[in-house]
Amino acid sequence: MDRIFELFSTELSAVSVEHLLLCVGLCFVLSLYIILIYRLTYSGVLYSRRFALSLMVLSLVTSVVILAISSNVVLSLGMVGALSIVRFRTAVKDFMDTVFMFWAIVNGIICGAGFVLISVLASLAIGVLILLVYFLGRVSRRDLYMVVVRTKADVSFHDLSPILAKVEIKSCSSTSDLQETVAELRLTHKQLDALRALAKEENVVSVDIVAYNTKTGL
Numbered sequence: 001m002d003r004i005f006e007l008f009s010t011e012l013s014a015v016s017v018e019h020l021l022l023c024v025g026l027c028f029v030l031s032l033y034i035i036l037i038y039r040l041t042y043s044g045v046l047y048s049r050r051f052a053l054s055l056m057v058l059s060l061v062t063s064v065v066i067l068a069i070s071s072n073v074v075l076s077l078g079m080v081g082a083l084s085i086v087r088f089r090t091a092v093k094d095f096m097d098t099v100f101m102f103w104a105i106v107n108g109i110i111c112g113a114g115f116v117l118i119s120v121l122a123s124l125a126i127g128v129l130i131l132l133v134y135f136l137g138r139v140s141r142r143d144l145y146m147v148v149v150r151t152k153a154d155v156s157f158h159d160l161s162p163i164l165a166k167v168e169i170k171s172c173s174s175t176s177d178l179q180e181t182v183a184e185l186r187l188t189h190k191q192l193d194a195l196r197a198l199a200k201e202e203n204v205v206s207v208d209i210v211a212y213n214t215k216t217g218l
Contacts, residue, residue, distance in 0.1 A: 019114075023067055024060060027111040030123045031059040031104060037127045038100050041134045051097065055104040062108025070113060145187050146170075147195060148208040150180045155203045157181040163191050178205060 035052045103126065110119040147164075149157060153174055158165050164183065171182045187195070192209065199207045 020067065022116075023063055023111050023114070026116060026119065027059055027063040027108055028056070030107050030111065030119060031056040033123055033127060034059070034100060034104055034107065037130055041096075041130060055100055058101065059104040059108040059111075062105050063112035066109050066112025144211075145185060145192075146210040147183050147185065147187075148180065148206075148210070149183075149198065150178055150205040150207075152203050152205070153177055153179045155179065157183070160198055160201075160204065161194060163187070163194060 034055055038052060038055065039047065107119060107123060110122065147167075149160065149164075151157070151160070153176065157169065157172070157179075158167070163185075167183045167185050169181055169183050173180050187209075195207055195209060198204050
C-alpha cells in the first residue's frame with residue numbers, strides 16, 4: 001500500500017493536478033474552435049460528426065501524451081519507440097481533413113508542452129486565415145458557371161450567342177455528328193435565361209449549366 005501511495009505522490013510531484021486540468025481544459029476549448037472552423041469551411045456532400053469528434057479526441061489524447069512525456073525522460077524514450085510502430089490505415093478522402101487532423105495534433109502538442117499563449121494566438125490566427133481564404137474564394141467564384149454545349153459537328157461555339165463570342169474554351173470533343181464544348185464564364189440571370197434558350201435552336205442538342213456556388217440560384 002505504501003508503494004502505491006509513493007507512486008501516486010511521485011506522479012503528482014511531476015505533474016500537478018492544476019497543470020493537468022489547465023492543459024486539458026485549454027486543449028478542449030481550442031479543439032472546439034477547430035471543429036467550428038471545420039464546420040464553417042466544410043464544402044463536402046455530407047458533414048461527418050464522427051470526424052469532428054475525432055478531431056477533439058485526437059487533440060486531447062495528444063496533449064496528455066506530451067504532458068506525460070515532458071515530465072519523464074525515460075517515458076519519453078519509451079513512447080518514441082512505441083509510437084514508431086503504430087500504423088494508421090484509415091483512408092482520408094479529402095486533403096482538407098488531413099490539414100485539420102494535423103492542426104488538432106499540433107494543438108495538442110503545444111498545449112501539452114505548456115505554451116498557453118502560443119497555442120491560443122496561433123489557433124486564433126490560423127482559424128481567421130482559413131475563414132478569410134475560404135470566404136474570399138467563395139466571393140471570387142460567385143456567379144461563375146461551367147457551360148457545356150452539345151451541337152452539331154459543323155457549328156461554331158462562339159457563333160451561337162453574343163454571350164459566348166469571346167469566351168475561352170476549356171475543352172472540346174467531337175465525333176462525326178456531335179461536338180461538345182466546355183467553357184467557364186460569369187453570367188447574370190438574363191444571360192442564364194439566354195443560354196437556356198439556346199437548347200431550342202435547331203443546331204443545338206443540349207445546354208448544361210453547372211454552378212460552382214450552389215446558392216447562385218440556378
